[in-house]
Amino acid sequence: xxxxxxxxxxxIELFARMCLIRAFEQRVSSLYREAEIPGFIHTSLGQExxxxxxxxxxxxxxxxxxxxxxxxxxxxxxxDVDGAMAELFGKATGLxxxxxxSMHIADPRKGILGANAIVGASxxxxxxxxxxxxxxxxDEVTVAFFGEGAANQGVFHEALNLxxxxxxxxxxxxENNGYAEFTDSxxxxxRESVAALGHAYGVRSAAVDGNDVEAVFAVAxxxxxxxxxxxGPVLLEAATYxxxxxxxxxPQTYKPVEEAEAWLARxxxxxxxxxxxxxxxxxxxxxxxxxxxxxxxxxxAEEFARSSxxxxxxxxxxxxxxx
Amino acid sequence: MSTLTERQAVRYMDAIREGIAAEMRGDDTVCLIGxxxxxxxxxxxxxxxxxxEFGPERVRDTPISESAFVGAAVGAAATGLRPVVExxxxxxxxxxxxxxxxxxxxxxxxxxxxxxxPLVVRTQTGAGRSSGAQHSQSLEAIVAHIPGLKVVMPAxxxxxxxxxxxxxxxxxxxxYVENRxxxxxxxxxxxxxxxxxxxxxxxxxxxxxxxxxxxxxxMVELSLQAAAALAGDGVEAEVIxxxxxxxxxxxxxxxxxxxxxxxxxxxxxVVPFGAGAEIAARITEEAFDSLRAAVVRVGAPPVxxxxxxxxxxxxxxxxxxxxxxxxxxxAAS
Numbered sequence: 001x002x003x004x005x006x007x008x009x010x011x012i013e014l015f016a017r018m019c020l021i022r023a024f025e026q027r028v029s030s031l032y033r034e035a036e037i038p039g040f041i042h043t044s045l046g047q048e049x050x051x052x053x054x055x056x057x058x059x060x061x062x063x064x065x066x067x068x069x070x071x072x073x074x075x076x077x078x079x080d081v082d083g084a085m086a087e088l089f090g091k092a093t094g095l096x097x098x099x100x101x102s103m104h105i106a107d108p109r110k111g112i113l114g115a116n117a118i119v120g121a122s123x124x125x126x127x128x129x130x131x132x133x134x135x136x137x138x139d140e141v142t143v144a145f146f147g148e149g150a151a152n153q154g155v156f157h158e159a160l161n162l163x164x165x166x167x168x169x170x171x172x173x174x175e176n177n178g179y180a181e182f183t184d185s186x187x188x189x190x191r192e193s194v195a196a197l198g199h200a201y202g203v204r205s206a207a208v209d210g211n212d213v214e215a216v217f218a219v220a221x222x223x224x225x226x227x228x229x230x231x232g233p234v235l236l237e238a239a240t241y242x243x244x245x246x247x248x249x250x251p252q253t254y255k256p257v258e259e260a261e262a263w264l265a266r267x268x269x270x271x272x273x274x275x276x277x278x279x280x281x282x283x284x285x286x287x288x289x290x291x292x293x294x295x296x297x298x299x300x301a302e303e304f305a306r307s308s309x310x311x312x313x314x315x316x317x318x319x320x321x322x323x
Numbered sequence: 324m325s326t327l328t329e330r331q332a333v334r335y336m337d338a339i340r341e342g343i344a345a346e347m348r349g350d351d352t353v354c355l356i357g358x359x360x361x362x363x364x365x366x367x368x369x370x371x372x373x374x375x376e377f378g379p380e381r382v383r384d385t386p387i388s389e390s391a392f393v394g395a396a397v398g399a400a401a402t403g404l405r406p407v408v409e410x411x412x413x414x415x416x417x418x419x420x421x422x423x424x425x426x427x428x429x430x431x432x433x434x435x436x437x438x439x440x441p442l443v444v445r446t447q448t449g450a451g452r453s454s455g456a457q458h459s460q461s462l463e464a465i466v467a468h469i470p471g472l473k474v475v476m477p478a479x480x481x482x483x484x485x486x487x488x489x490x491x492x493x494x495x496x497x498x499y500v501e502n503r504x505x506x507x508x509x510x511x512x513x514x515x516x517x518x519x520x521x522x523x524x525x526x527x528x529x530x531x532x533x534x535x536x537x538x539x540x541x542m543v544e545l546s547l548q549a550a551a552a553l554a555g556d557g558v559e560a561e562v563i564x565x566x567x568x569x570x571x572x573x574x575x576x577x578x579x580x581x582x583x584x585x586x587x588x589x590x591x592x593v594v595p596f597g598a599g600a601e602i603a604a605r606i607t608e609e610a611f612d613s614l615r616a617a618v619v620r621v622g623a624p625p626v627x628x629x630x631x632x633x634x635x636x637x638x639x640x641x642x643x644x645x646x647x648x649x650x651x652x653x654a655a656s
Binding site: 124 | 437
């Protein structure tokens with residue numbers, strides 16, 4: 001079946017956005033190991049297709065709330081790369097003036113309510129954002145990203161239930177990367193899947209291959225359309241894999257080597273690239289150029305972050321309370 | 324100060340409702356969220372009539388699911404609504420604490436000021452009705468300890484109204500703590516056309532030269548009873564109603580203590596690590612040279628609230644406990 005022109009362009013755009021996240025996360029990983037970036041770092045390497053596929057289905061005015069592993073979601077929603085990198089460095093030019101860091105990166109100007117370091121918190125917060133849209137009559141959808149580990153938190157169940165009874169325009173996106181911190185998630189619940197829990201609360205649910213960016217986009221677009229037209233919340237479970245440890249520096253002794261290798265072979269970028277090449281949507285040279293552009297963009301962001309000042313000490317006392 | 328115009332006496336609980344209603348009439352983004360706050364009017368009937376006036380979109384009954392609805396109120400506050408969310412008993416902070424401890428209080432700071440959280444968490448306390456240890460706690464010190472939250476505890480009908488309006492207008496998360504034993508107190512509403520009080524202004528309820536009693540919520544009336552009894556012994560106590568713990572009106576407290584040289588802090592909460600300790604420390608740090616005696620704390624002993632009526636009555640600080648605290652402060656030369 002021949003693709004429409006805009007579909008050809010879209011796949012290349014999705015690939016390019018994933019390349020940006022890949023380059024960002026790889027560079028952040030190195031910078032953290034070199035002690036250039038302080039604090040805790042949780043990269044989304046291997047999970048790029050979920051962030052990009054879902055956010056491509058959103059409008060600028062739509063909202064996302066995300067997790068401690070949230071760099072990719074922010075970049076996918078349009079966060080400025082310079083500001084994002086500077087935030088991770090704790091610099092004054094960061095998106096949050098260096099006061100949030102990796103686990104709290106946010107940019108409400110782009111509809112990004114922020115990463116959150118409490119597992120499961122994105123769900124009730126996103127439900128609240130959707131409540132604002134609903135009550136104020138704004139044609140917006142909110143996405144809550146969370147991991148399968150969060151599905152064992154009470155707020156997961158509470159937020160699904162509340163969003164369901166109020167029929168709110170919220171899309172709950174579970175990135176099931178197989179591991180909750182150091183633990184195989186299958187050993188921590190006897191449920192069949194996270195998506196299956198949606199039915200228990202009367203929430204429409206779907207499962208998707210989280211490494212197939214086109215599939216993620218297709219199911220997200222359908223879910224977002226439903227949310228926007230007043231059909232209530234949707235729970236989407238995207239199966240993917242966390243390439244790196246829970247945190248940067250985690251030795252990952254708990255992961256079977258064969259399992260990790262099998263998932264590496266299903267690299268979401270390679271899958272997208274293979275599809276682009278097979279359909280002759282773009283040449284290898286052009287795709288290499290996209291990869292190089294992404295790396296160059298991240299290098300510029302790194303330079304911006306390095307050359308930016310730290311916040312003034314007066315910032316310690318600002319933003320505690322609003323006027 | 325607002326002037327009294329509506330001459331019909333109303334109850335403290337009516338004043339709370341009227342405060343919410345006044346702001347809901349003036350601002351379509353104000354909404355009410357909580358368990359049974361809608362058509363049933365709330366477990367104490369505080370919100371009765373609001374559902375009928377403002378409808379189901381803005382007055383929302385919730386499941387018994389505090390983490391979800393307080394959390395949703397936080398998310399809604401960040402995105403355009405001004406939610407007033409009811410936490411039925413202050414003890415229930417325990418089931419949704421993350422939403423205040425790690426979310427509402429910190430998300431503004433962590434986003435470098437990009438987000439605002441105009442949110443009121445209405446809750447109530449007030450031991451004395453054999454409600455048991457899980458429905459009787461005054462936990463204001465716990466929330467006052469968290470930077471980013473404000474804590475309001477009205478003692479009078481007029482303040483219940485004014486401080487509710489001010490809390491809703493505030494662009495920060497405010498924990499508004501009612502005392503259910505004050506719900507039936509009668510008084511007069513301030514003029515609704517007037518700007519409400521700003522938060523953080525204490526009120527000198529009674530003037531006195533000998534000792535300063537710093538207090539809030541229901542302990543204000545008990546402190547006034549104590550002051551009346553002490554006056555018979557020739558001790559003139561000044562009584563200060565803080566109205567809010569955060570922000571705290573240090574200036575009014577310190578000015579008084581510098582005059583009287585003695586201070587008693589009286590609250591219903593347990594004494595150890597309570598708000599009284601913080602206020603005593605501030606007085607000691609800022610007015611040490613004026614003090615003629617150590618600051619005395621009056622409150623409940625560090626026990627869970629007992630159920631049995633005589634045990635409970637003996638556990639809650641009363642006017643006599645405040646008076647005893649004052650005598651202790653007076654005894655020190």
